Amino acid sequence: MFLIDAHLDISTNAIEWNRDYRMSVHDIRKSEEGMTDKIDRGKGTVSLPELRKGNIGLVVATQLARFNQNNGNLPGAGWNSPHQAWAMSQAQLAWYQTMEMEGEMIQINNISSLENHVKLWMDESKSNSEKPIGYILSLEGADSLINLSYLEKAYAYGLRAIGPAHYSTGRYASGTGTTDGFTPMGKDLLKEMDALNIILDATHLTDKGFIEAMDLFHGHVWASHHNCRSLAPHQRQLSDEQIKILIERKAVIGGCFDAWMMKPNFIQRVSNPAAFDIKIETIIDHYDHICQIAGNSLHCAIGSDLDGTYGTEQSPMDLDTIADLQNLTTLLAKRGYTEKDIENIFHKNWLRFLRNAWA
Secondary structure, three states: OOEEEEEEOHHHHHHOOOOOOOOOHHHHHHHOOOOOOOOOOOOOOOOHHHHHHOOEEEEEEEEOOOEOOOOOOOOOOOEOOHHHHHHHHHHHHHHHHHHHHOOOEEEOOOHHHHHHHHHHHHOOOOOHHHOOEEEEEEEEOOOOOOOOHHHHHHHHOOEEEEEOOOEOOOOOEOOEOOOOOEOHHHHHHHHHHHHHOOEEEOOOOOHHHHHHHHHHOOOOEEEOOOOEOOOOOOOOOEOHHHHHHHHHOOOOEEEOOOHHHOOOOOOOOOOOHHHHOOOOOHHHHHHHHHHHHHOOOOOEEEOOOOOOOOOHHHOOOOOOOHHHHHHHHHHHHHOOOOHHHHHHHHHHHHHHHHHHHHO
């Protein structure tokens, strides 16, 4: 089944992890044998060939470059000025553009490009090897926008979604692990995003920031990679009240496959998914919870965050590569989901959201 994944840090892996995503996952792993600079070396799960193998023809692909405000070794951190972070985001953009020139990827940024791309991927007479991976460009953490004039620059090159926060403090909004909300500059950012019809990604917002965003931002909202706090208690996850608000805003929530977000008490970069019996099917517990609150299957989907600075050591124990997400078809059916429900989760919910946002 055609699958849309709403959160992959592809360019971060290509530029900062120095992974050639044109290669197979297993060849990338082999190239990293003996490397110890990052915990997930030799354990990656994503590549362009694996996306094609998994019939994952459209992804939301990020730029991630953080301004280092004494945050330590956080994902995307380490840049000592917003100007350097902007430069890194442009290096990541250049990689996507290079993949476009090579026919490996194609940017999707409006309704016509979306419909043409979906039609191509639904055409089973053509091999997936002949099809480019479509990508919608998203910015995870807004630190790299030096000032608000850079928002229009980014929109011009195709940026269509922004998660203002990431981990710890941020120039525009505080994120996971903190309690503050939006800065004054961040509140202005929300207004400018509204004016440009840029999608707000609620992922990583604090509880305070979430409330502020829902009050100040009147455009289209999604939660690209977010699970349920009632099942995995942590501020990083969505509370039931937040889920209800997102449903009222016609949002879609992408289930995340980072093991620590799937079951309670898992310690990042320490615990073993097998010890917690964390499998691909575990995400269905989160889907069930969202569907029960919504009364339907229209608000949950896939935002895997695979290779989001972790690999198989922090992924479901039965997942070797991202192509294994296709196993959700049978797993969902066994849990009582109809074919229509499965189509909603695999692609129809994201497509409906985008068609409404870009109409």
